[in-house]
Amino acid sequence: MRLTMKRLFIVLVVLSKMVYAQILFTVDMQPDTVVEGELFSFTLYALEGDEQQLSFDGVLPSWLTLTDINVERTVGTVELVAGTGMASFIPQGLPAVDVPLYYPQKMDILPNGEIVITDAHNHGVHKVGLDGLLFTIAGTGTPGFSGDGGPAIDAKVWAPFGLTHDNNGNIYFTNVYRIRKIDTDGIITTFAGDGTPGYSGDGGPASSAKINMLYGDITVDDYGNIYFCDTDNFRVRKIDTDGIITTIAGNGTLGYSGDGGPATEAQISHGYGIDTDTDGNVYFMDGWPNYYIRKIDVSSGIISSLYESNGGVGLTVDDNMNFYYTNMSGDVVYKIDSEGSYSVIAGDGNCGFDGDGGDASQSVICRPHDVDIDDVGNIYIVDLGNGRIRKIDTDNNINTIAGNGEIIPYDESGNPLETSFGHPNAVVLDDSNNYYVADAGFNAVRIIHQSSGLIETIAGTIGLEWGSSPDGTPANEAIIGGVRCLTFDNSGQLFFTEPWTYKVRYIDQDGILYTYAGSGEEGNSGDGGDALNASLGESHGIDFGPDGSLYFASNIQDPADDAWYGYLKKVSP
Secondary structure (H helix, E strand, C coil), rough: EEEEEECCCCCCCCCCCCCCCCEEEEEEEECCCCCCCEEEEEEEEEECCCEEEEEEECCCCCCCCCCCCCCCCCCCCEECCCCCCCCCCCCCCCCHCCCCCCCCCCCCCCCCCCCCEECCCCCCCECCCCCCCCEECCCCCCCCCCCCCCCCCCCCCCCCCEEEECCCCCCEEEECCCCCEEECEEEEEECCCCCCCCCCCCCHHHCCCCCCCCCCCEECCCCCCEEEEEEEHHHEEEEHHHHCCEEEECCEEHHHHHHHCEHCCCCECEEEEECCCCCCEEEEEEEECCCCCECCCCCCEEEEEEEHHHHHHEECCCCCEEEEEEEEECCEEEEEEECCCEEECCCCCCCCCCCCCEEHHHHCCCCCEEEEEECCCEEEEEHHHCCCEEEEECCCCEEEEECCCCCCCCCCCCHHHHHCCCCCCEEEECCCCCCEEEEEHHHHEEEEECCCCCCCEEECCCCCCCCCHHHHHHHCCCCCCCCCCCCCCCCEEEEEEEEECEEEECCCCCCEEEECCCCCCCCCCCCCHHHHHCCECCCEEECCCCCCEEEEEEEEHHHHCCEEEEEEECCCC
């Protein structure tokens, strides 16, 4: 059976706060025992700290065995075993071009020419001064939520994303189901959202409302009204100068409809970039699968679609009604002039880094995420895949103004508690209780040795560079592509999914890297034949069945309808 959905992941992913001390928890099972083929669920309740809880539901397949889980309200302990909670948090006061940025998402240009950046995986908000030096203005590098009413530099923030400022110099950024504000004295407060996903509060104070946005952008018009894409509520919302929140577009149903009618009755998709013009009209990037730049007329409340924007994410509009947007998947930045003509202003369609000091139209960028323009016509790009902010001047020359393109983990082969992880996605233990971590952000597999307590990299070269080194390469010298999930076979060989290269790979007992499934071509073919010749999608969850067969998920987008299809694949021994 083929399941139509945006993504199908056969893997359980837990997102929780980084733990810095022992925290007691209890486990509730429903039912008390797990029966093959029947639905079961369990919830973890923290007994100390922030009273966090996590709930899961599933059906136990015939080849999966759960161990030591048939318990009710059993008290255990969660301990931090690796990671500082920081993905290489950055030094202060250095030239911005010498500082590593880790997944910079959005930027904003202040009236005085200073640049503010949300650095998502460094869990901070930074400012680049007119002298070119970079300082953090919010966040400690530790993911979390704290600090309201105090200095923003002492507050915890988690993966800040959208970013804007008002005419009074206050800075606003989105922060996991919240919008937070940094005032001109550097004090941080929560401006909107209570930190839990949902949809409520229209007509009341924004600080009491529920919002459901992790990735939507935010903007302020010339009158001080704030607009943001409430991404997973499929709405655009407004906070007026009295702090009252309302919905101005979207009826909450994913879809594409409503042009020429009231914006609040229209169907929209995941909104990303958002901006306003000098008249206060609102423009937003209606993202996957719609990919249109849409307009909300502020006087009439009517919605219309202006331009197609395949792959569009970031969006800005200048005073002459030229639109600029980033095509993240296409590795280019487009300009749409006031006559509706498209042109590429940066990028050649290939993910890479090149061109500083030259013509921007001949440059190479990678996964551009945001674009902005200042009062004199300089264009700024968040070159996310390169960890840089780049500027196109009025002579069309491009240069890096922030970010050095490098992310250097702390203390490699040292104390795991002092080591940075890029984006740890999975962990597995071997028979000696050594921990193996899939670090997708650093494109590496890392081991924490039980005997010594030290950490080292066993596959990948640690960094943003990704690819697929040939079979027979020593794993610790190889370049790999976005490792996601891990498992061992009965002989002790470590298998992992490499979704960005459409392969499943393994490391033999001599530390040599080989491919187990996938030709490296994206697709869904080869069933019944040699696994090495099969074309796969993005590979994710992985495990062995009792007969030695390897199971994994393969997710692929069908170009005919842009829908994502998930397949559970089996490789027989």
